[in-house]
Amino acid sequence: MNIFKIFFLIVTVSIVAVGIYLWKRHSMVNLKPGIVIILNGASASGKSTLQKELQKLFPTPYLGIGLDTFFVGILPERFVMGLRQEGDIDPELVMKGEVAADTEGNRLFELSIGPVGDKVMYGMHHAIAAYALQGNNCIVDYIAYKKEWIADLCDALRGITVYIIGVDCSLEVLEKREKARGRSFVEGHARSHYLTVHEHMKDMYDLRVNTDVTSASDSAKMIHHFVVTHP
Numbered sequence: 001m002n003i004f005k006i007f008f009l010i011v012t013v014s015i016v017a018v019g020i021y022l023w024k025r026h027s028m029v030n031l032k033p034g035i036v037i038i039l040n041g042a043s044a045s046g047k048s049t050l051q052k053e054l055q056k057l058f059p060t061p062y063l064g065i066g067l068d069t070f071f072v073g074i075l076p077e078r079f080v081m082g083l084r085q086e087g088d089i090d091p092e093l094v095m096k097g098e099v100a101a102d103t104e105g106n107r108l109f110e111l112s113i114g115p116v117g118d119k120v121m122y123g124m125h126h127a128i129a130a131y132a133l134q135g136n137n138c139i140v141d142y143i144a145y146k147k148e149w150i151a152d153l154c155d156a157l158r159g160i161t162v163y164i165i166g167v168d169c170s171l172e173v174l175e176k177r178e179k180a181r182g183r184s185f186v187e188g189h190a191r192s193h194y195l196t197v198h199e200h201m202k203d204m205y206d207l208r209v210n211t212d213v214t215s216a217s218d219s220a221k222m223i224h225h226f227v228v229t230h231p
Contacts, residue, residue, distance in 0.1 A: 033160045034137040036128060037062070037227065038153075040144050041167030042190045042197050044177040046211035046219075047141045050167065053220035054139050063131060066141025070124040071117075089116065099188070107188035113145055121149055125156035132160045144200040145193060163227055166198055166208035167219075173212045206230070 037054065039047045051064050072080055079094040093114040100108040113121065131138055144150060174190040207226045209219040 034132040036132050036162045037139045038164045040142045044174045044190050045167045045169040049216040051139045053216045057224040062137040062139045108192040109186050109189040110192045122152050125153045129156045147200045163206050164204045166205040168210040169212045
């Protein structure tokens with residue numbers, strides 16, 4: 001092949017490669033972040049059902065993310081159930097479930113998250129942001145167990161459009177739902193954080209729904225309408 005032809009071929013390939021690189025860079029810079037909807041409420045308040053109902057209403061995919069999939073679901077089982085192996089770190093550094101009672105003698109199942117568990121949670125916050133920054137819309141099933149989580153969540157999602165929804169439900173209904181789940185060892189879990197779960201975020205809510213008096217389907221429609229009409 002003629003030396004000039006080789007030179008021309010190299011130059012052409014280089015120009016194409018640079019063009020592709022610049023196009024990709026431009027696309028990434030101008031990529032519009034997705035929307036994040038945070039559903040915060042007590043255990044058994046109907047958030048996972050509400051999440052599924054919301055996914056039905058949007059014409060584009062909204063990814064379902066939550067504690068079950070990005071926290072409990074990714075930890076080794078023994079650090080969730082407490083079946084410790086020789087050489088393991090103290091499970092309390094991750095999470096610990098403990099049976100207690102309130103001042104009136106009602107059963108509580110209190111879940112304590114340790115510093116290692118906190119790191120997993122902070123990873124979840126930034127994973128949500130990573131999805132959104134690539135243009136994905138997300139619906140997050142959330143329980144604000146700890147006040148300090150909220151600052152990290154806000155920091156991770158800075159610059160992203162976020163709707164924070166409070167999911168309310170009466171304690172009586174929550175405890176009925178807990179019993180219906182058939183996992184007696186966690187009965188009293190909703191009671192343990194019934195008040196604090198909203199206390200940590202009440203001033204941040206864009207909207208609150210009550211699954212005690214409104215069906216998951218109707219609650220989802222309320223949230224969908226709010227998101228669509230408040231861009």
